[in-house]
Amino acid sequence: MKAIRLEEPGRFTRISLEPVTAVLQPDEALVRVHRIGVCGTDIHAFRGDQPFFTYPRILGHELGVEVLELGGSAFASYGATGPAEGFGPGGYCAVEPYLNCGACIACRQGKPNCCVRLSVLGVHVDGGMRETLIVPIRKLHPSKNLTLDQLALVETLAIGCHAVDRAGLEKGEFVLVIGAGPIGLGVMQFAIEAGAQVIVLDINAQRLEFCRRRLNVPYVIDASRENVLAALAEITTGDLPTAVFDATGNGRSMASAFEYPANGGRLILVGLFQGEITFNDPNFHRRELTILASRNARPDDFTRIIALIEAKRIDTSPWITHRARLSDVVTEFALWTKAEIGVIKAMIEA
Ligand SMILES: [Zn+2]
Ligand SMILES: [Zn+2]
Numbered sequence: 001m002k003a004i005r006l007e008e009p010g011r012f013t014r015i016s017l018e019p020v021t022a023v024l025q026p027d028e029a030l031v032r033v034h035r036i037g038v039c040g041t042d043i044h045a046f047r048g049d050q051p052f053f054t055y056p057r058i059l060g061h062e063l064g065v066e067v068l069e070l071g072g073s074a075f076a077s078y079g080a081t082g083p084a085e086g087f088g089p090g091g092y093c094a095v096e097p098y099l100n101c102g103a104c105i106a107c108r109q110g111k112p113n114c115c116v117r118l119s120v121l122g123v124h125v126d127g128g129m130r131e132t133l134i135v136p137i138r139k140l141h142p143s144k145n146l147t148l149d150q151l152a153l154v155e156t157l158a159i160g161c162h163a164v165d166r167a168g169l170e171k172g173e174f175v176l177v178i179g180a181g182p183i184g185l186g187v188m189q190f191a192i193e194a195g196a197q198v199i200v201l202d203i204n205a206q207r208l209e210f211c212r213r214r215l216n217v218p219y220v221i222d223a224s225r226e227n228v229l230a231a232l233a234e235i236t237t238g239d240l241p242t243a244v245f246d247a248t249g250n251g252r253s254m255a256s257a258f259e260y261p262a263n264g265g266r267l268i269l270v271g272l273f274q275g276e277i278t279f280n281d282p283n284f285h286r287r288e289l290t291i292l293a294s295r296n297a298r299p300d301d302f303t304r305i306i307a308l309i310e311a312k313r314i315d316t317s318p319w320i321t322h323r324a325r326l327s328d329v330v331t332e333f334a335l336w337t338k339a340e341i342g343v344i345k346a347m348i349e350a
Contacts, residue, residue: 002130002131002326012330029068030069034349036062038333058128061122064147064149065148097123099136113162146310154309156182158186165298166268167266170194174240176244176260192217199232201221203224318344321344325349325350332346
């Protein structure tokens with residue numbers, strides 16, 4: 001079976017793996033990987049600036065797959081919530097790549113996304129840049145209607161969906177999203193879906209225009225040209241936004257994000273920064289801010305997103321800007337890491 005492996009920062013190779021011959025456990029499925037979305041995590045792994053990353057690694061955690069075979073008494077083990085009608089060989093699924101232990105405090109509280117022993121497919125263990133893969137059946141989220149491209153986008157969207165869930169947005173409230181990269185775009189789509197009035201802040205005019213035109217975001221602020229606080233005050237008639245999402249993963253941006261929420265508001269940190277963030281305590285206390293981290297996504301985010309795409313309430317058409325065959329990843333990938341190429345989502349066809 002063909003696969004692509006990242007041997008070390010900056011170097012992919014084409015490899016050939018033994019075909020899967022092991023007998024599946026009752027809770028496992030063998031799947032054919034058809035689509036692999038590329039995201040910031042993969043780009044960090046390629047650049048070698050993700051300290052916890054180990055090499056070599058087969059990347060790929062945003063997957064659109066087809067079920068080939070289910071282990072043992074698979075249907076019984078799929079549990080009370082499933083299997084969905086028609087779930088079985090030949091069915092298409094999104095994959096929830098967060099492999100959790102099921103026993104720790106977070107898992108016991110229904111938060112497998114932040115499991116103490118979390119292992120992410122394509123990050124901590126080898127992922128989906130290959131033809132076939134064994135995954136736990138409970139990590140498959142089927143759909144009879146979504147395309148394989150759409151199924152591979154579900155995980156990216158789930159990051160934004162979960163962040164919006166964390167904030168508990170109410171209809172009509174002003175929400176600021178800092179950072180118009182893929183994570184920010186997901187947050188914006190679900191904030192709009194929740195009925196919020198979305199403002200996007202970025203320093204890239206092209207990305208801001210994209211948000212306005214393709215995502216129908218009503219308010220955009222270009223931090224490279226505008227005074228951000230003054231612009232926020234003008235849009236919100238002096239109130240400031242009641243929820244602020246940081247989707248930059250940039251330490252300086254995250255620190256300045258503490259300046260933007262309204263009194264009594266909340267700040268949701270979605271992007272991850274490898275370091276410390278400091279803030280002024282009186283400024284934080286005076287406004288009684290709530291800070292929330294948002295990590296990965298929960299299983300019900302996946303089912304909800306699939307239903308929203310099926311109902312045409314989430315539009316996936318703006319997302320995919322670049323495409324390649326699995327064997328071309330070795331040469332194409334470096335290009336996708338360049339800002340001027342304007343990649344929103346590169347999709348690999350395996
Ligand atoms: Zn991702
Ligand atoms: Zn756990």
